[in-house]
Amino acid sequence: MSIDTTTESESGLFADEELLESGRRQRLLRGTIGTAVFLVIWQVSATPVPTYLLPTPLEVAQAFVVELTAPTTFILPLLGTEVTLTRMIVGLINSLYHYIPGLFVGGAAGIAFGIALGWSQLLDDAITPVQRVLRPIPPLAWIAFAIVWLGVNHQGAAFIVGIGAFWINFYNAYAGVKSVPESTKEVAASLGVESDLTMIRKVIVPKASPEIMTGIRTSIGQSWMIVVAAELFGAPGVGFQIINAAQNLALDVSVAYMFVISIVFLISDGIFQRVESRVLVWRE
Secondary structure, three states: OOOOOHHHHHHHHHHHHHHHHHHHHHHHHHHHHHHHHHHHHHHHHHHOOOOOOOOOHHHHHHHHHHHHHOOEEEOOOOOOOOEEEHHHHHHHHHHHHHHHHHHHHHHHHHHHHHHHHOHHHHHHHHHHHHHHHHOOOOOOHHHHHHHHOOOOOHHHHHHHHHHHHHHHHHHHHHHHHHHHHHHHHHHHHHHHOOOHHHHHHHHHHHHHHHHHHHHHHHHHHHHHHHHHHHHOOOOOOOHHHHHHHOOOOOOOHHHHHHHHHHHHHHHHHHHHHHHHHHHHHHHO
């Protein structure tokens, strides 16, 4: 006769895992059904309409494949070497050339600025009137300065993206630092944390990290939206391809590139979620 050695806690754990797995399956099924219904409605709605007004999902899929496979030349920066890639890959690479620098530089500056103003009441009082005036100005309003200062190129587009990333990260870092309780600072001081730099590095930033990480994650998505707008003035990239195709009434191509942005965002957001879960593992 076999003896069941499973404890009550283990049985409860197995039951919880089964419930979680069942919930995941249900969400997947609902998501699949919802997506299928959306595609059917889109196909039915677009079938009697000309492609230049509303392309069908099949036409968008065909355009996606064409753009993904159509060969074109690309000159590697700095090296000057000419390579053969596809139109979609080249457009994505061009967008990344100003998306990544703008996101990193603007985000880092915003976080540093937010921490500084959140920590120093003197800086906060002195600079808050200026930042309140500048904050409502949308990144697109700086296009004229980007063209005059940097030109119609990757640097100009990165400047626009950087402004958007700056403000998103600034406000999240600022709010995170301001939300740190005074009692936490007092406890840290009583344990020997004396200098401002040590307090910021060992106490303030770790406590504010959830808000800071939220700002970074938000800026990852918002900056892709800004990329499309930043390429309105002619900088090469996915956004330019969307605009150029729309001007030529090739909306199927425009929508295909719109999906490129969505796919890249989902991938980057998924990667950042993993990073965030490791950085904030202490919250679990």
